[in-house]
Amino acid sequence: MTIAVAMSGGVDSSTAAxxxxxxxRSEQAGGEPRIVGLTMQLWNQRRLPxxxxxxxxxxxxxxxxxxxxxxxxxxxRRVASFLGIPYYVVNFERRFEEExxxxxxxxxxxxxxxxxxxxxxxxxxxEQFVETARQIGAERxxxxxxxxIHQDKRTGRYRLLVAVDRSKDQSYxxxxxxxxxxxxxxxxxxxLTKQQVRAIAREKRLPVAEKxxxxxxxxxxxxxxxxxxxxxxxxxxxxxxxxxGELVTTDGRTLGEHHGVQHFTxxxxxxxxxxxxSPLYVIEIDAAKNRVVVGRNEDLFKRRCRVRNVNWIRPxxxxxxxxxxxxxxxKHLPAPATVEALAGAEANIEFAEPQRAITPGQAAVxxxxxxxxxxxxxxxxD
Amino acid sequence: MRRIYLDNNATTPxxxxxxxxxKPYLIDEGFGNASSIHWYGQRAKAALEEARESVARLINxxxxxxVFTSGGTESDNTALFGVVAAAAADSHGADRPAxxxxxxxxxxxxxxxxxxxxxxxxxxxxxxxxxxxVVDPGDIERAITPETALISVMHSNNELGSIQPVxxxxxxxxxxxxxxxxxxxxxxxxxxxxxxxxGVHLLSLSAHKLYGPKGVGALYIRKGTSLRPLxxxxxxERDRRPGTENVxxxxxxxxxxxxxxxxxxxxxxxxxxxxxxxxxxILQQVSDATVHCSRSPRxxxxxxxxxxxxxxxxxxxAADLLGLACSTGAACSSGSLEPSHVLSxxxxxxxxxxxTIRFSLGRHNTEDDIHxxxxxxxxVVERLRSLSPHYKKEAVSL
Numbered sequence: 001m002t003i004a005v006a007m008s009g010g011v012d013s014s015t016a017a018x019x020x021x022x023x024x025r026s027e028q029a030g031g032e033p034r035i036v037g038l039t040m041q042l043w044n045q046r047r048l049p050x051x052x053x054x055x056x057x058x059x060x061x062x063x064x065x066x067x068x069x070x071x072x073x074x075x076x077r078r079v080a081s082f083l084g085i086p087y088y089v090v091n092f093e094r095r096f097e098e099e100x101x102x103x104x105x106x107x108x109x110x111x112x113x114x115x116x117x118x119x120x121x122x123x124x125x126x127e128q129f130v131e132t133a134r135q136i137g138a139e140r141x142x143x144x145x146x147x148x149i150h151q152d153k154r155t156g157r158y159r160l161l162v163a164v165d166r167s168k169d170q171s172y173x174x175x176x177x178x179x180x181x182x183x184x185x186x187x188x189x190x191x192l193t194k195q196q197v198r199a200i201a202r203e204k205r206l207p208v209a210e211k212x213x214x215x216x217x218x219x220x221x222x223x224x225x226x227x228x229x230x231x232x233x234x235x236x237x238x239x240x241x242x243x244x245g246e247l248v249t250t251d252g253r254t255l256g257e258h259h260g261v262q263h264f265t266x267x268x269x270x271x272x273x274x275x276x277x278s279p280l281y282v283i284e285i286d287a288a289k290n291r292v293v294v295g296r297n298e299d300l301f302k303r304r305c306r307v308r309n310v311n312w313i314r315p316x317x318x319x320x321x322x323x324x325x326x327x328x329x330x331k332h333l334p335a336p337a338t339v340e341a342l343a344g345a346e347a348n349i350e351f352a353e354p355q356r357a358i359t360p361g362q363a364a365v366x367x368x369x370x371x372x373x374x375x376x377x378x379x380x381x382d
Numbered sequence: 383m384r385r386i387y388l389d390n391n392a393t394t395p396x397x398x399x400x401x402x403x404x405k406p407y408l409i410d411e412g413f414g415n416a417s418s419i420h421w422y423g424q425r426a427k428a429a430l431e432e433a434r435e436s437v438a439r440l441i442n443x444x445x446x447x448x449v450f451t452s453g454g455t456e457s458d459n460t461a462l463f464g465v466v467a468a469a470a471a472d473s474h475g476a477d478r479p480a481x482x483x484x485x486x487x488x489x490x491x492x493x494x495x496x497x498x499x500x501x502x503x504x505x506x507x508x509x510x511x512x513x514x515x516v517v518d519p520g521d522i523e524r525a526i527t528p529e530t531a532l533i534s535v536m537h538s539n540n541e542l543g544s545i546q547p548v549x550x551x552x553x554x555x556x557x558x559x560x561x562x563x564x565x566x567x568x569x570x571x572x573x574x575x576x577x578x579x580x581g582v583h584l585l586s587l588s589a590h591k592l593y594g595p596k597g598v599g600a601l602y603i604r605k606g607t608s609l610r611p612l613x614x615x616x617x618x619e620r621d622r623r624p625g626t627e628n629v630x631x632x633x634x635x636x637x638x639x640x641x642x643x644x645x646x647x648x649x650x651x652x653x654x655x656x657x658x659x660x661x662x663x664i665l666q667q668v669s670d671a672t673v674h675c676s677r678s679p680r681x682x683x684x685x686x687x688x689x690x691x692x693x694x695x696x697x698x699x700a701a702d703l704l705g706l707a708c709s710t711g712a713a714c715s716s717g718s719l720e721p722s723h724v725l726s727x728x729x730x731x732x733x734x735x736x737x738t739i740r741f742s743l744g745r746h747n748t749e750d751d752i753h754x755x756x757x758x759x760x761x762v763v764e765r766l767r768s769l770s771p772h773y774k775k776e777a778v779s780l
Contacts, residue, residue, distance in 0.1 A: 002703075036703065088699045135696030135766050136703055 004133035009072030013144030037080035099123035111261035111285035112361030122176035148190035158182035175375030245290035267357030301354035307376030390744030397593040403637035407630035433636025453599035457586035464609030469531035486727035515544035515675035537566035543684025571642035594638030598631035654682035663756030691773035
């Protein structure tokens with residue numbers, strides 16, 4: 001069996017490749033190369049000249065680690081050559097722009113707080129990448145994600161589980177995977193801690209063993225959404241329109257003016273442009289009415305929310321209500337809730353305790369203990 | 383795994399005889415600087431001039447008309463920038479900008495140089511070609527203006543193998559008193575080239591396409607052609623290309639040229655026959671496959687084939703994993719998103735261009751290679767098509 005490993009040039013995917021390469025060597029000594037390294041070229045970093053050069057406050061050393069920079073491709077190639085596995089760069093720029101970048105921009109402009117990584121996983125890494133892998137004769141793919149996949153021997157279904165290293169767990173970004181996608185995926189790092197991964201990388205003397213971690217969204221250099229979106233729109237011949245609107249309180253009083261809903265995110269405190277006796281927070285963004293609703297910290301706590309485009313990894317019937325722990329953002333501690341499956345791939349979530357800043361555009365992921373039951377995209381809360 | 387190399391238009395392996403010829407100039411007493419007065423310098427100089435004779439013989443030129451460069455790209459750039467600069471110097475005070483004529487299927491070394499000249503105010507006409515992959519000399523003639531300073535048309539196309547009517551275009555250029563350059567990088571060593579017969583002023587060559595080393599090329603500059611150098615420095619290469627000569631590389635180029643002269647006729651027949659077998663084998667076993675430009679005059683070694691509903695990138699990787707090396711187009715544009723400009727120029731849609739694979743044969747290919755390639759190719763095509771959502775949907779529904 002041939003396995004295609006997605007190699008980004010970082011320490012995680014490099015170590016995943018190293019683990020699989022060693023396993024393949026010991027299993028079939030002298031056999032055909034069965035681990036193939038592939039780097040997905042997703043975005044051309046030289047494309048938006050306005051973002052060239054280092055964004056303010058970014059140290060030169062940190063600037064690499066941006067996705068698909070020449071440095072990262074260079075690193076991935078170096079690791080593949082070090083491991084003695086065949087390696088290729090495959091170009092998914094067009095798909096990435098259509099499936100990830102454009103929706104990201106549209107959501108942002110609509111006042112949502114998008115997370116492009118989930119879409120990238122479902123649409124690119126576990127869709128297009130799987131297809132390319134199959135084209136080249138690899139029926140399975142491996143990535144450096146921190147999560148686990150278990151096949152239920154009785155039902156044959158695949159279950160998605162959180163990583164052993166909870167601090168690195170990436171299951172939140174993987175809720176959209178289908179049974180077909182899970183059946184083809186291998187996560188060699190799911191049972192390891194980050195420390196162990198680093199240690200393996202060092203022990204194997206991988207050329208990227210000491211490479212620093214990248215945290216930001218890969219195609220947004222320096223983490224500046226605003227800068228990226230302005231540059232992207234300019235390239236498309238459009239402009240980021242600052243449509244001023246009303247800044248209102250939860251009880252409907254007008255406090256002043258905002259300069260465009262896209263500049264706000266739920267829970268934000270700074271930069272509201274109004275002074276008040278007590279600290280003010282963004283409670284809700286109403287793109288349809290072009291209004292930003294502000295209020296007190298306690299107004300941010302909500303018990304109910306609706307989600308759309310729900311993917312159930314464990315089958316749940318329409319109308320069924322399940323108890324689950326629901327995570328509403330990556331670093332959020334899953335909170336007990338009741339999830340009701342609705343028609344049209346929607347669901348209602350009712351938390352046992354109110355949750356702070358349930359943000360449209362983010363994902364709500366349902367956990368049953370270690371298992372990801374499913375998840376969807378947050379529409380709104382009340 | 384037995385590997386088959388069918389990407390000889392990207393580069394060729396160094397011939398053992400070439401390596402042997404280069405050795406004394408790399409690790410032995412041939413290391414001297416060809417400009418030095420002493421014995422060491424003289425040895426290097428003698429080898430350099432001998433190589434110049436050999437390269438000149440390959441294209442029936444005078445040795446004094448050969449300038450060594452770092453490769454095909456530098457030769458092309460020198461020709462384009464050099465002629466335009468010389469024309470500008472001759473006609474200073476002219477109020478109309480210089481004009482350059484080239485085609486839409488040129489190598490990037492010409493195409494991008496032309497675009498750079500455009501940015502400097504030169505007017506450029508890119509003459510289109512039809513599905514034959516061959517430019518019509520009449521179209522070139524119609525593009526000529528009183529300001530035309532240079533016509534540059536490649537001798538043969540690197541992706542399609544189509545051979546251009548250079549002799550005829552050259553005649554037209556001469557009739558209008560215009561300097562004519564041809565990029566013969568892909569032709570040299572594969573088909574005979576005679577600069578006297580062609581009547582060109584400038585001709586680009588590269589060593590590594592004919593079993594010589596990488597990093598060496600030449601520009602043929604017909605005696606009396608006026609052009610400015612690209613770089614400034616010492617008085618090397620008769621003031622036409624400064625920089626200490628790459629003696630070992632140039633010696634290798636010379637030896638490679640000699641080998642090409644010796645074997646050219648027999649070898650091109652043998653390779654043409656192998657290519658015939660390859661194309662026949664593919665067309666017999668694979669449906670919806672089309673050989674591009676098969677009715678045009680072609681290089682004997684090049685085969686550009688479109689496999690409908692096959693993604694070229696996947697094909698090349700899959701074939702490589704099975705031991706067959708080929709390419710989607712020019713190696714220089716691999717990995718880029720845009721479909722090959724050459725395939726677009728001959729009227730291919732984006733999808734068709736992405737489904738095109740180039741096989742280019744060489745000296746080392748045997749009948750066994752072709753036999754094995756003909757076994758691998760249908761296998762890969764079938765797998766890729768089985769994964770394509772567009773292929774044979776109609777047939778399935780019948």
